[in-house]
Amino acid sequence: MIARAMVLLAQVTTPPTLAPPPGLKMPAVQEARLSNGLRLVVVPMHEVPLVQVVLSVAGGGRDDGPLAGLATFTAGMLDKGAGSRDANTIAEDVAYLGATLFAGADWNGINVALRVPKRSMGPALDLMADVALRPAFTAAEVKRQRDLRLANLVQQRDNPGAVAGLHYSALVFPANHPYHRPLGGDSASTAALDSSTVRRFYQRSFRPDRATVVVTGDITLPEAREEIGRRFGAWPVSGSVAANGSSPAVQPSSRPTTIFLVDKPAAAQSVVRMGHRGVQRSSVDYYAVQVMNTLLGGSFSSRLNSNLRETKGYTYGARSSFDFQPLPGPFTALADVRTDVTDSSLVEFLKELRRIRDSAVDPVELERTKQYLALRVPGSFETTGQVAGQVGTLLTFGLPFTWFDDYVRRIMAVTAEDVRRVARQYVHPDSLTIVVVGDVQKIRPGIEHLGLGPIEVRKP
Amino acid sequence: MKPFRVTLALSLAAVAPLPAQSPAPIRVPYTIDTLPNGLTLIVHEDHSVPVVTAYTWFHVGSADEEPGRTGFAHLFEHLMFMGSQHAPYPQFDRLLEAAGASNNGSTNNDRTNYYEQGPVSALPLMLWLDADRMGWLLPTMDSAKVDLQRDVVKNERRQGVENQPYGLVEDILPGMLYPPGHPYSWTVIGSMKDLSAASLEDVKNFFRKYYAPNNAVIVVAGDVKAAEVKALVWKYFADIPRGPAITRPAVQPVTLARDTVHVAEDRVQVPRLHYSWHTPKLGTADDAALDLVAYILTGARTSRLTRKLVYELQIATDTDAFQASKRLASDFSVTATARPGHALPELQRVIDAELARLAEEGPSARELDQAKNTTEAQFLSLLESTNRKANQINSYYYQSGNPDGFQADLDRYRAVTADDIRRVVRSYLLAPKAVLSVVPLGKPELAVRGRVTP
Secondary structure, eight states, X not given: OHHHHHHHOOOOOSOOOOOOOOOOOOOOOEEEEOXXXXXXXXXXOOSSSEEEEEEEXXXXXXXXXXXXXXXXXXXXXXXXXXXXXXXXXXXXXXXXXXXXXXXXXXXXXXXXXXXXXXXXXXXXXXXXXXXXXXBOOOHHHHHHHHHHHHHHHHHHTTOHHHHHHHHHHHHHSOTTSGGGXXXXXXXXXXXXXXXXXXXXXXXXXXXXXXXXXXXXXXXXXXXXXXXXXXXHTTOOOOSOOOOOOOOOOOOOOOOOOEEEEEEOTTOSEEEEEEEEEOOBTTOTTHHHHHHHHIIIIISTTSHHHIIIIIITOOEEEXXXXXXXXXXXXXXXXXXXXXXXXXXXXXXXHHHHHHHHHHSOOOHHHHXXXXXXXXXXXXXXXXXXXXXXXXXXXXXXTXXXXXXXXXXXXXXXXXXXXXXXXXXXXXXXXTSOEEXXXXXXHHHHHHHHXXXXXXXXXXXX | OOOOOOOOTTOOSSSOOOOOOOOOOOOOOOEEEEOTTSOEEEEEEOOSSSEEEEEEEESOOGGGOOTTOTTHHHHXXXXXXXXXXXXXXXXXXXXXXXXXXXXXXXXXXXXXXXXXXXXXXXHHHHXXXXXXXXXXXXXXXXXXXXXXXXXXXXXXXXXXXXXXXXXXXXHHHHHHHSOTTOTTSSOSSOOHHHHHHOOHHHHHHHHHHHSSGGGEEEEEEESOOHXXXXXXXXXXXXXXXXXXXXXXXXOOOOOOSSOEEEEEEESOSSOEEEEEEEXXXXXXXXXXXXXXXXXXXXXXXXXXXXXXXXXXSOOXXXXXXXXXXXXXXXXXXXXXXXXXXXXHHHHHHHHHHHHHHHXXXXXXXXXXXXXXXXXXXXXXXXTTOHHHHHHHHHHHHHHHSOSOOHHHHHHHHHTOOHHHHHHHIIIIISSOOEEEEEEETTOGGGSOOOOOOO
């Protein structure tokens, strides 16, 4: 039996040679502008009878001012009563139409996203227009949602990942920076919310000349212009434009590496977040930074994951990212690690953050990373949601729709020297903010022993 | 196919009735072949974007684990990425990344699945790597790999269970619902003790028994030609020998004679209540009805429990109902988290009253339409992604032998009536259940008391 098996087992022993990758077949992006200044972008995709419509109004969390969480709260209030419908009628109608309607905010804007089967698009757009243009913001609903958010904020404190994230943002960004405070608000800012504050914020933000509508799916440009124009064309340009959030200096903190411990007694793991301020999206180094980070901690085979998960077995996954925003968002390396190897994990993180600066990258590793970034692009344009997301990102950052045409070439042009240069410029192992949420009594002695920098224990 | 009739006359809402047209039936064309070694290949061509997914299901899950080896099917899944004879570690991930492809795997009670997805040019590599680990995994397998992934899986467990608020529920509920020895009485992630006990010998035996081609189905979906895929699969997989036929002992249906009540303390600030019942298995008519019940209870902001607990009474922050459909038997759960200052018996009274009311009155026509229309839209979303289609084709094939089960599945939901909803709530959700309270440390007074159903 064994001999026969061996004869039979004629596996092809080397990996197949692959044909050239398919060219980028970018969907056609079409555009129109309504007379009130509203910009309309349409990407027809006719495979499935679904339509996705995303209205984005510039501003969002960066315009929160002193009330952290105001933009996300205002967004969440849009569908809690609008036009002739109360909060419950809106939810019932959305469900009846087989639609999903989501209103949220990020650091750049407020988004109202509708996803609906083509056959119920008309009534769903009527509803969306009510929500976006005629929200009620009744005092009773504002109070109801405010109380719910306060209760959720209490619950959030039990989640060590969420706790680590809040401390991390508050420590990496100075108090006058919009990213210092949570996008979702805190209990003090939430308690101060009322309907007039919300209405004022809405009136300053929601203007057609600050807005775009992206439509993807089973629709044509003329059809979209007609459907969107009928409902959003009479939206008047009015109100005063909110001042954009302040833009403090973008220099990374010069604070030497400091460790901030947050106690979670009996924690099975330590939640580790480390980094500093990063790069803005408009940087000329965008491509090189993407390659560098993918190699460092942006893919399964990256150095951080290979080291902390696949070699040491300290974690289920380690990674790093640059949060590209109009203002530099954070560079963050992170993992949840076993309590008794918290100190050893910090050593390995630091080792990788130094290595990428100090030694030249291996050419095979570099080539693999570039190809991974370049060749996976077609897979980011499969669904109406993905396409709307990609188009929305280009719009947010003022990039041309032809941006992807050049993407592969720009990624493939990144050299080993570029990677090392941007690592030295944007990764700073000597001025890290390190947040660890874990069992302080157990992890502190080992971390102290490392001598990485001062240790401060923060209240949860 | 049953026509999808919208009840216009009863609708008093602000929104106009939907056009009463019957949408075109969903068709997902495919070819199917079985190699002499028993490997099944299903190809679905979708030329909209130049991408491909290769999705392999092995018909083995945590339900097949031996006593004392809980969590083993999932640990084994991790080992499938640790290299094979001609693609030694870490080639699997590195070669795929260099080809622009990503990959992952997952394990549940009933099956283990693996996919690669990326540009269509990467397909030969995907299939070659899958063939090498199906045919030639053991030559490079050793204790060091098992030890390493054992550590990784234990970390996965810490991250998802021990260090997660309310995570201990996952450990406790299966044992409350199923008797010892039942294949669903333990968790997919397994216990730390059993993970520690897994050996290299276990890995070899499990592989030989369950990872043979006759226990696997590959679905390739994307911008491909079926004949070319078939040629590649023959080239790479045909020489892998067939494994033993798998027989599984019949599993007797389980019912609870009375409510089982348990209180657990966790490092949380507010208590959470879990109800769980035995329900009919995946793919049955009542399984679909219970999916719609879950929607009617908590699927939207205005669903019955959400509206009462979160919106009107404001005694909970969240509530969720879910029919966990599985191959041997399903379970239905209702979860609700109290707001600060509220105890679980308050929530319990509302949940019990709403279930009784739904069993008595049934849903309104419009409520049922909302649940069905939302379900139908979810089917459309599923069709947008080759990855999701490939996984679903595999699921349908395992359930019924029909890879293109989409329309039949949708019809299952369309056929549900208001009387069905009343009947399944009465039959399954007024029956004895598992009642689990998770309360803050030292606060057992916030829990639901043992109110034992005779």
